[in-house]
Amino acid sequence: MPVRIATWNINSVRIRLGLLARLADEASPDVVCLQETKVTDDLFPAEEIAALGYTHQHIAGQKGYNGVAILSRLPLGETGREDWCAKGDCRHIQATLPNGVVLHNFYVPAGGDIPDPAENDKFAHKLQFLREMADWWDKPARRRGAQMLVGDLNIAPLETDVWSHKQLLKVVSHTPVEVEHLDRVMASGRWVDAVRRFIPPEENLYTWWSYRARDWDAADKGRRLDHIWVTPPLAESLRGASVLRAVRGWEKSSDHAPVIVDLAD
DNA sequence: ATGGCAGGTTATACCTGA
Numbered sequence: 001m002p003v004r005i006a007t008w009n010i011n012s013v014r015i016r017l018g019l020l021a022r023l024a025d026e027a028s029p030d031v032v033c034l035q036e037t038k039v040t041d042d043l044f045p046a047e048e049i050a051a052l053g054y055t056h057q058h059i060a061g062q063k064g065y066n067g068v069a070i071l072s073r074l075p076l077g078e079t080g081r082e083d084w085c086a087k088g089d090c091r092h093i094q095a096t097l098p099n100g101v102v103l104h105n106f107y108v109p110a111g112g113d114i115p116d117p118a119e120n121d122k123f124a125h126k127l128q129f130l131r132e133m134a135d136w137w138d139k140p141a142r143r144r145g146a147q148m149l150v151g152d153l154n155i156a157p158l159e160t161d162v163w164s165h166k167q168l169l170k171v172v173s174h175t176p177v178e179v180e181h182l183d184r185v186m187a188s189g190r191w192v193d194a195v196r197r198f199i200p201p202e203e204n205l206y207t208w209w210s211y212r213a214r215d216w217d218a219a220d221k222g223r224r225l226d227h228i229w230v231t232p233p234l235a236e237s238l239r240g241a242s243v244l245r246a247v248r249g250w251e252k253s254s255d256h257a258p259v260i261v262d263l264a265d
Numbered sequence: 266a267t268g269g270c271a272g273g274t275t276a277t278a279c280c281t282g283a
Binding site: 254 | 268
């Protein structure tokens, strides 16, 4: 049975439960990975989400900020989480799917406004987080088997991942130092960009559009911050990938659109 | 056009996002 996996920075799971229901109805992902749930585990709307069919849930949330969740219609095997940068924040969880795929859900720090780690602690945190991710997959034992890495990585690596490469070179999310760090993470895990296997790198592709634009759709000043990567053994199972841009236009939407991939058996 | 918006909080102004 094929498996559909979605990743979505939902920007508060409680305020957008209705949109999650609509996503479940219209796209019917088997597994949904959320970021920025913005809720502690005791207040997580587990029953409402179970009623959508996602009875298997692995969550790690905190008050106000961050927070990640893996919601699944399929049973989850071994689950876990890593405390990157030893800050105790909720930016990563993982779970094993019935097909054996180890699924990692990340919310990489945004990094603040100033792209200089000496001047901006948030940017330093972002780079450190990425270095720790690269170190994690640098060990051959951690590269074994079929793995998938999804989430809001808060970096748009390609020139076609932003509305203007030139104008964003000094804007956090598209600076060369961030892209180098992300490339190192990719290389360490031998990761394959699943979405760009289907939507060629020559084509502009975004997953995030600012709330501040008067007309986000017309201006289309987007960035591709949300990603789905797979390890080489899993790349052969990919059957499709897309960004659900229309979701960005739903009433009271998140500023991020969901990204989905389909896997064959 | 360096503006503009949105969510959360021991809220009613300030932090975060990117």
